[in-house]
Amino acid sequence: MHDAAGNAVDLSVQLGGLTLKNPVLVASGTFGYGREFAGFFDLGLLGGVMVKGISLEPWEGNPLPRMVETPAGMLNAIGLQNPGVEHYLKHDLPFLRSYDTRIIVNVIGRTVEEYARVVARIEAEDGADAYELNISCPNVKEGGIAFGSDPAMAAQVVAAVRAETERPVIPKLSPNVTSVAAVAAACREAGADAVSLVNTFLAMAIDVDAERPILANGFGGLSGPAIRPIAVRMVWEVYREVDLPIIGMGGIMTARDALEFILAGASAVAVGTANFVNPYAAVEVLRGIEDAVRRRGPLAEMIGRAHRR
Ligand SMILES: Cc1cc2nc3c(=O)[nH]c(=O)nc-3n(C[C@H](O)[C@H](O)[C@H](O)COP(=O)(O)O)c2cc1C
DSSP, X not given: OBOTXXXXXXXXXXXXXXXXXXXXXXXXXXXXXXXHHHTTSOGGGSSEEEOOOBOSSOBOOOOSOOEEEETTEEEEOOOOOBOOHHHIXXXXXXXXXXXXXXXXXXXXXXXXXXXXXXXXXXXXXXXXXXXXXXXXXXXXXXXXXXXXXXXXXXXXXXXXHHTTOSSOEEEEOOSSSSXXXXXXXXXXXXXXXXXXXXXXXXXXXXXXXXXXXXXXXXXXXXXXXXXXXXXXXXXXXXHHHOOSOEEEESSOOSHHHHHHHHHHTOSEEEEOXXXXXXXXXXXXXXXXXXXXXXXXXXXXXHTTGGGGO
């Protein structure tokens, strides 16, 4: 990155053991494995891509309808549909590796052992730069949110994966809990290098004419600008209470939104639902952060600065 005079602007960040060239990531499940967006911009501009959740075997996902727009957001109940780890290694990894960006693989499992097996398989092929553990999906009957709602279970998943890899392990925490900091602290004890905050909020919408839930699954996960103030508060809490780097997300549409998360304590940010509205959103957020660093000074000093004012 260069400023108007051609001088380099340092946007690099440290996230546990992971160095990102800039703090802008794209959130899991909103960017596929990158292909659909590669026609819009060079994926190498991003600090990293958090790929759609990957399981040991292919998962079919939930029946339709599984997405609906809501005021300032959307509900989804995709149910973690994905083609499985072997498909990722064969078809998606070579494509992503052709870009100069970090690959953060989002891992899902029905059991603690399944998370560990997915990571072991990817390790064998050198198929990730870091692992984000989805222990917070509200849309599946088994696994998912059950692991992220209980500090002891979250710690078990982290410890099992920790035993398989030296690469950064980043549990993705659920906002559907009373104390997100308690779960983050348990993950730290178990060996996590950073945490992602937040996944979607358990929610639902009713079709008033048909007099039944709109989503076939009944419940779904709420994302988009509607959740941003709650997500910012959770990042603030974890930054204050737990010594772990944070990837902040939840309704980031613009660079100003991303700066809220950074000032609350996030070392990096992920753009999610905004990708559906504007495929250039992540690049625009990056340009805006670059501009802010030029005007306000180093990124490292901006992280958590709202706590010190
Ligand atoms: C359609 C859709 C699919 C998602 N799939 C995943 C997923 O596979 N794994 C995961 O950890 N999070 C998943 N998420 C959650 C997002 O990564 C993100 O945490 C959440 O949507 C909040 O950010 P946002 O408001 O910017 O979208 C999904 C979100 C949406 C909207």
